[in-house]
Amino acid sequence: MPRNGKANGKTNGKGSGHWIGQRFKRKEDPRLIQGISHYADDLRLPGMLHCAFVRSPHAHAVIRSLDTASARSVPGVVAVILAQDLEGVGNVPCAGVLPDLKTPAHPPLARERVRYVGEPVAAVVAEDMYAARDAAELVQVEYDPLPAVVDMEKALAKDADLVHQEFKTNVAYVHPLKNGDIKGAFKRANRIVKERLVNQRLAPVSMEPRGVVAQYLPGERTLTVWSSTQIPHLLKTQISLMLGLPETSVRVVTPEVGGGFGSKLNVYGEEAVVPWLASKLGRPVKWIETRRENMQATIHGRDQIAYLELALKRDGTILGLRARIHADLGAYYQLLTPVIPTLTALLITGCYKIPAVDIEITGVLTNKMATDAYRGAGRPEATYVIERMVDLAARELKMDPVEIRRKNFPKPTEFPYNTSTGVIYDSANYQMSLKRALDLAGYTKLRARQKAGWKQGKYYGIGLSTYVEICGMGPSSAMPAGGWESATVRVEPTGKVTVLTGASPHGQGQETTFAQLVADRFGLRPEDVAVIHGDTAAVPYGIGTFGSRATAVGGTAVYYATEKIKSKMSAIAAHLMGIKPDGLVFGNGKIATKDKKKSVGFGEVVSAAYMARTLPPGMEPGLEATHFFEPSNFTYPFGAHVCSVEVDPETGETKIEKYVAVDDCGNVINPLLVDGQIHGGIVQGLAQALYEEVIYNEDGQLVTGSLMDYALPKAVHQPQFVLDRTVTPSPVNPMGVKGVGEAGTIGSCPAVVNAVCDALSPLGIKHIDMPLKPEKVWRAIQKAQTPPAAGKRSRAQSRARRTA
Amino acid sequence: MKKNIAININGVEHRAQVEPRLLLVHFLREVAGFTGTHIGCETSLCGACTVLLDGRAVKSCTVLAVQADGRSVTTIEGLAQGNRLHAIQEGFWEEHGLQCGYCTPGMIMCAHDLLERSATPTEQEIRQALDGNLCRCTGYQHIVNSVQAAARKLGKRKATRAVAAD
Structure with missing residues (x-):
């Protein structure tokens, strides 16, 4: 049975015991639904100044002169600074390392040249925001x-203009990944399917733009930076390095963060300039990004062009995959820019046994904003290309897309499964999630209706996507900046529990799920547990929230820290009861023997730990434990999505009629929150398939510079999603959790495109590149042959009908 | 240049001398201190800044503060009565109608406008009504559920009040 979306009100408040797996209402929500939380823009400090940036209107230009006199004359303006004023301030960091990588210097404010529209060239500080913005417009830059350099493929030409002269090429790196007998695979193949597939550039568009507030206290020599970020600790380290301050003088706090989707997994130039201004001016400074700035100068995602060749046997068995992928990196690197496309290589075989691969990824520099991690970060690109190729192969071989998938899945007994790309899938049962999704969608009936529809000129399509993804990022050996996570669990003297997590949730709800987890382990209520995150002065060093890692890595750290305390409390309890500490059980506010004959109150043990008079000899007082969890592997959630669409041949419009998603993210702590992640994820993938696209024109001008031009999905566009899940616990962590933040996005995008291409198959249309906007689909239909099944109406007749 | 205005916000009058170009959202946030109303685009496309102006939903980034002179504004902070949440707030909490929470105040105010006009909207009517409010986290399904739950709650409360009045 598909689940309904209702929270179980009964689980809130009463009883104790099993909180894992409950649809628990979020602890975060009361402050959010009353408008009494604090995002960066809501912070007000005495004497605070406001900052605005002057940004390049050109994609590529030499800065001839800068005149700040008129800007300085605006009443209320306190300072106008240029690149040369930032002496000693370090460049914007990139953590990505690859062999022979060409890394351009990335100053926080442009020096002689600008290389993308939106690149900051000056900063203005004023008493209020209106004055700062007025003055920014008066900074005269010649x-x-x-x-x-706009087109990444033209950028590869020998005589192409250069983004960075010093490199003498626009190629930033070439990353090969080869394994197996690729030549033999293509020699033995009965069929080779080739296609060029584009993953267009997208904008993450968190509803809260970026924002930074900084305050320097000269007496204490402390710099506090409130930033809308996903990685407070890494940001703290990088700010100290960029500004040359001891790391012990820098504190980063994340206020409420209004979404990130990877765009705030970063260190931006503004995060150096604003703190620098605050320390130089001796007054707090605030900068809040406008939406226009957000479109121009917050990282973009995707932007890959892939040339693919799939070698197959007649029966649909895949023998090998060749992929030449061009990845548009933009003009400079942000934190992870060059490494994101390499993740595409790791996941490109999807959930299929492909014994031989030959992949080559070319990172290309262009005069655009940097690409970087956006929900899925390299993995949606991989899933899209393999899922499209498998569908194209099925069509070529006249097989059902279900059959070709089943033919190439590893069996459940083959896990852990070593892929030819070099990763080890932890656990899965792809057959099971696919079957469940097909059953829920009524696949056979949908196919029957499709056939009948074609005869009546109705274009119904059914699209599948069976995906696996790389989550729980990740073992440190495979991560650019450490892949572990930290947690401290402290039972306070009153028996309430404080959890400090290095993860930095920004909408995912870990204040709730971690409270459920800890309450469950201690036999308390989630209300008794407070989860603190996002303050480097309070929380032990951590990595942050991205790559669907908060629960799988951060939650596991919480789990182990809790276990350490339980073990100590067991020892104290046993000492108080005069028994051995083995096998004591926590529950209902007590610590008891298994047979429940003897018990001692949870609070009594806590008191003993803090009063320190009745502790076992030699035991340290207090009840606090910290754990740094290093995962042994990534986790690999998977699932099957089925999408049924109707395409209107008159308008080219796609209507999603039914959408079924069966996802497996291992064990689930809070099903309500998992559903929410899946819904939101599906819509972001679906939006890539149908609407969203960052467009630069041939001059490198950003055409989609506002929400007027960049098509975000709206409520009216979305169908009701039918969700279900299978549960295949991960062996990588003791809770068996995998991660769910990106699954929906990774799974949905190819399902939708496969459905549309399937709908148009009677017209002989094989493929249309995303986004499948009505105009593009309509043009493809016009170009295609007259539909054989809907042959009664010729193209000319259709046109006549439209103009009538 | 500056103009004296008085705006009643959540039942309390706020007087100030403002520039004619000051946006209502900046008046609410910067002058009156009601930061629950968020700014997401400044071009009236995202709906994060939705408030009620004389009871009807408006995007406060496209209204000038001077246009609200002498009128009443309700922001998200004005919905709950003490510790008692408004039915729409309860709906959003129970149905997990929010994740990052940034669009939520605008969504709730927009839903308020809808439910004042139509006590039992269909799913499609809810989706249409929320057309001017963007959410990047939830995929909207739980928001729709939240508004439906709120409609049920309001219906019940009305019925209870009617019985009490009898």
Whole structure:
């Protein structure tokens, strides 16, 4: 049975015991639904100044001169600074390391040249925001425009203009990944399927733009930076390095963070400039990004062009995959820019046994904003191309897309499964999730209706996507900046529990899920547990929230820290009861023997730990434990999505009629929150398939510079999603959890495109690149042959009908 | 240049001398200190700044503060009565209608406008009504559920009040 979405009100408040797996209402919500939480823009400090940036209107230009006199004359303006004022301030960091990587210097404010529209060239500080923005418009910059490198494929030409002269090429790196007998695979193949597939550039568009507030206290020599970030600790380290301050003087606090989707898994130039201004001016400074700035100068995602060849046997068995992928990196690197496309290589075989691969990824520099991690970060690109290729192969071989998938899945007994790309899938049962999804969708009936529809000129399509993804990022050996996570659990003297987590949730709800987890282990109520995150002065060093890692890595750290305390409490309890500490059970506010004959109150043991008079000899007082969890592997959630669409041949519009998602993220702590993650994820993937696209014109001008031009999905566009799940616990962590933040996005995008291409198959249309906007689909239909099944109506007739 | 205005916000009058170009959302946030109303785009496309102006939903980034002179504004902070949440707030909490929470105040105010006009909207009517409010986290399904739950709650409360009045 598909689940309904209702929270179980009964689980809130009463009883104790099993909180894991409950649809528990979020602890975060009361402050959010009353508007009494604090995002960066809501912070007010005495004497606070406001900052605005002056940004390049050109994609590529030499800065001839900068005149700040008129800007300085605006009443209320306190300072106007240029690149040369930032002496000693370090460049924007990139953690990505690859062999022979060409890394351009990335100053926080542009020096002689600008290389993308939106690149900051000056910063204005004023008493209020209106004055700062007025003055920013008065900073006069003379530019000598240069030819812009916009098209990543043209950028590869020998005589192409260069983004960075010093490299003498626009190729930032070439990353190969080869394994197996690829030549033999293609020699033995009965069929080779080839296609060029584009993963267009997207904008993450968290509803809260970025924001930074900084305050320097000269007496204490402390710099506090409130930033809307996913990685407070890494940001603290990088701010100290960029500004040359001892790391012990820098504190980063994340206020409420209004979404990130990877875009705030970063260190931006503004995060150096604003703190620098605060320390130089001796007053707090606030900068809040406008939406226009957000479109121009917050990282973008995706932007890959893939040339693929799939070698197959006649029966659908896949023998090998060749992929030449061009990845548009933009003009400079942000934190992870160059490594994101390499994740595509790791996941490109999807959930299929492909014994031979030959992958080559070319990172290309262009005059655009940097690409970086956006929900899925390299993995949606992989899933899209393999899922499209498998569908194209099925069509070529006249097989059902279900059959070709089943033919190439590893068996459940083959896990852990070593892929030819070098990763080890932890656990899965792809057959099970696919079957469940097909049953829920009524696949056979949908196919029957489709056939009948074609005869009546109705274009119904059914799209599948069976995906696996790489989550729980990740073992440190495979991560650019450490892949572990920290947690401290402290039972306070009153028996309430404080959890400090290095994860930095920004909408995912870990204040709730971690409270459920800890309450469950201690036999308390989630109300008794407070989860603190996002303050480097309070929380032990941590990594942050991204890559669907908060629960799988951060939650596991919480789990182990809790176990350490339980073990100590067991020893104290046993000492108080005069028995051995083995096998004591926590529950109902007590610590008891298994047979429940003897017990001691949870609070009594806590008191003993703090009063320190009745502790076992030699035991340290207090009840606090910290754990740094290093995962042994990634986790690999998987699932099957089935999407049924109707395409209107008159308008090219796609209507999603039914959407079924069966996801397996291992064990689930809070099903309500998992559903929410899946819903939101599906819509982001679906939006890539149908609407969203960052467009730069041939001059490198950003055409989609506002929400007027960049099509975000709205409520009216979405169907009701039918969700279900299978549960295949991960062996990588003791809770068996996998992660769910990106699953929906990874699974949904190819399902939708496969459905549309399936709908149009009677017209001989094989493939249309995303986004499948009505105009593009309509043009493809016009170009295609007259539909054989709907042949009664010729193209000319259709046109006549439209103009009538 | 500056103009004296008085705006009643959540039942309390706020007087200030403002520039004519000051947006209502900046008046609410910067002058009156009601930061629950968020700014997501400044071009009236995202709906995060939705408030009630004389009871009807408006995007406060496209209303000038001077246009609200002498009128009443309800922001998200004005919905709950003491510790008692408004039915729409309860709906969003129970149905997990929010994740990062940034769009939520605008969503709730927009839903308020809808439920004042239509006590039992259909799913499609709810989706239409929320057309001017963007959410990047939830995929909207739980938001729709939240508004439906709120409609049921309001219906019940009305019925209870009617019985009490009898």
